[in-house]
Amino acid sequence: MTTMAQVICGLARRWCFGALGSPLQVPCLQALPLHLGRTATRASQRDLENAVHQVKLWKKDPGNEVKLKLYALYKQATEGPCNLPKPGMMDLVNKAKWDAWSALGSLPKETARENYVDLVSSLSAASEPPSPAKPAADGEQAGGDLVVTSENHITTITFNRPAKKNAITTQMYQDIMLALQAASKDDSVLTVLTGNGEYYCSGNDLTNFTDIPPEGPEEKARTNAILLREFVDCFIDFPKPLVAVVNGPAVGISVTLLGLFDLVYASDRATFHTPFGPLGLSPEGCSSYTFPKMMGPSKLSRTKVGSRAGEGGCQSQATVSLQGRGLGQLVFLKAAEMLIFGRKLTAQEACAQGLVTEVFPDSTFQKEVWTRLRAYTKLPPNAVRTSREVMRSKGRERLHAVNAEECGALQQRWLSEECTSAVVRFLSRRGKL
Numbered sequence: 068m069t070t071m072a073q074v075i076c077g078l079a080r081r082w083c084f085g086a087l088g089s090p091l092q093v094p095c096l097q098a099l100p101l102h103l104g105r106t107a108t109r110a111s112q113r114d115l116e117n118a119v120h121q122v123k124l125w126k127k128d129p130g131n132e133v134k135l136k137l138y139a140l141y142k143q144a145t146e147g148p149c150n151l152p153k154p155g156m157m158d159l160v161n162k163a164k165w166d167a168w169s170a171l172g173s174l175p176k177e178t179a180r181e182n183y184v185d186l187v188s189s190l191s192a193a194s195e196p197p198s199p200a201k202p203a204a205d206g207e208q209a210g211g212d213l214v215v216t217s218e219n220h221i222t223t224i225t226f227n228r229p230a231k232k233n234a235i236t237t238q239m240y241q242d243i244m245l246a247l248q249a250a251s252k253d254d255s256v257l258t259v260l261t262g263n264g265e266y267y268c269s270g271n272d273l274t275n276f277t278d279i280p281p282e283g284p285e286e287k288a289r290t291n292a293i294l295l296r297e298f299v300d301c302f303i304d305f306p307k308p309l310v311a312v313v314n315g316p317a318v319g320i321s322v323t324l325l326g327l328f329d330l331v332y333a334s335d336r337a338t339f340h341t342p343f344g345p346l347g348l349s350p351e352g353c354s355s356y357t358f359p360k361m362m363g364p365s366k367l368s369r370t371k372v373g374s375r376a377g378e379g380g381c382q383s384q385a386t387v388s389l390q391g392r393g394l395g396q397l398v399f400l401k402a403a404e405m406l407i408f409g410r411k412l413t414a415q416e417a418c419a420q421g422l423v424t425e426v427f428p429d430s431t432f433q434k435e436v437w438t439r440l441r442a443y444t445k446l447p448p449n450a451v452r453t454s455r456e457v458m459r460s461k462g463r464e465r466l467h468a469v470n471a472e473e474c475g476a477l478q479q480r481w482l483s484e485e486c487t488s489a490v491v492r493f494l495s496r497r498g499k500l
């Protein structure tokens with residue numbers, strides 16, 4: 068069986084820039100800027116070889132679409148129409164190459180050669196002069212991918228990869244666990260998670276799947292499941308109030324975990340998206356349990372109505388949805404729309420569903436939230452901890468069981484073709500393969 072990890076592993080190896088099969092493997096001739104060097108309208112074999120060499124000198128990855136075109140034209144120019152058997156569905160790289168080459172049909176070798184040379188020439192011309200170097204580290208702030216600070220009895224853990232929309236790497240999962248362990252013992256009253264930049268967090272870093280150990284993809288899925296389970300367990304067992312300051316869009320695991328938080332304050336710019344269906348995944352972070360629970364009818368009596376509607380606060384639209392439906396059905400439907408079908412919620416909608424405590428206008432978000440949190444730190448810390456423990460202790464065992472079940476399901480999902488294809492699509496669109 069070909070698994071996602073095998074495919075991605077193979078893709079990562081084979082699709083790195085300069086390694087897309089034959090066009091980049093011919094012997095290297097003199098480097099000659101083709102758009103300057105070729106004057107005749109018909110491209111010669113020498114022009115083709117120069118073009119191949121030119122491609123090798125490109126510093127910027129031209130993207131998979133261009134690489135496929137180059138591959139197909141080169142094969143057509145040197146071997147004629149596609150003569151390979153069609154690869155299997157799961158052999159994604161060879162299938163894409165085969166499709167591109169076959170699509171050229173009976174294009175004459177000379178025309179393919181000319182098209183190859185012209186394509187390289189136009190792309191080389193377009194890339195001159197070389198674009199200026201990017202600012203250091205893509206604008207990432209000093210302090211690493213995760214920044215932990217402790218001030219005024221608040222420990223703050225900040226996702227700090229704004230250039231990657233704060234996607235969580237494997238290292239960051241480990242570092243967050245260490246930060247939580249430290250925060251559980253320090254003198255802070257509250258522990259806050261927030262994001263630096265435009266996003267709160269774009270969820271699991273999808274390139275985490277490309278790092279396959281020598282033991283193979285099953286081992287990767289197994290260790291990922293263990294890591295995820297330990298990671299979520301840290302949130303379940305965390306002894307102090309957890310606060311999410313959701314400064315912008317939140318995706319995937321950064322949303323599901325919110326069900327384990329005590330306070331979730333959101334900017335009105337934030338959105339909440341769990342695209343598990345499209346990604347071939349299933350829910351994690353105990354959301355399969357917490358979301359139906361919080362989005363159920365018991366929330367309706369707690370839903371904040373009115374006072375800040377339109378300028379923050381929650382709007383009570385959920386009551387409308389109740390009409391004509393049994394309450395039990397509503398519980399299922401609301402959580403299902405998010406977790407199974409990947410419906411993205413606005414901050415107001417998330418608040419109405421009980422996922423968010425309160426929404427603030429983005430312009431005053433930071434000021435209002437941090438003022439509120441500082442005031443909470445003045446409360447007697449032991450009373451705060453005790454109240455929280457009383458509220459949490461009854462459900463803890465259940466949450467651990469849910470977490471274990473979700474991780475088991477995901478371990479299978481990560482090895483599935485549905486997930487493979489979705490991750491490959493994402494990475495491929497961004498030229499990461």
Ligand SMILES: CCCCC/C=C/CC(=O)SCCNC(=O)CCNC(=O)[C@H](O)C(C)(C)COP(=O)(O)OP(=O)(O)OC[C@H]1O[C@@H](n2cnc3c(N)ncnc32)[C@H](O)[C@@H]1OP(=O)(O)O
Nearest residue numbers: 230231232234269270271272273274291294295319320497
């Ligand atoms: C131990 C394992 C535990 C596993 C736990 C499982 C968790 C499940 C999940 O979290 S599922 C959710 C996974 N996340 C996503 O599917 C989001 C993917 N990202 C996007 O859809 C988009 O990037 C976006 C909507 C977040 C933002 O789109 P936009 O067009 O505004 O920006 P770009 O796409 O150009 O992104 C900018 C750069 O950031 C990189 N990036 C963003 N998100 C991720 C991500 N999740 N993983 C890896 N990389 C990400 C993107 O590739 C761009 O990088 P580049 O500039 O180098 O191309």
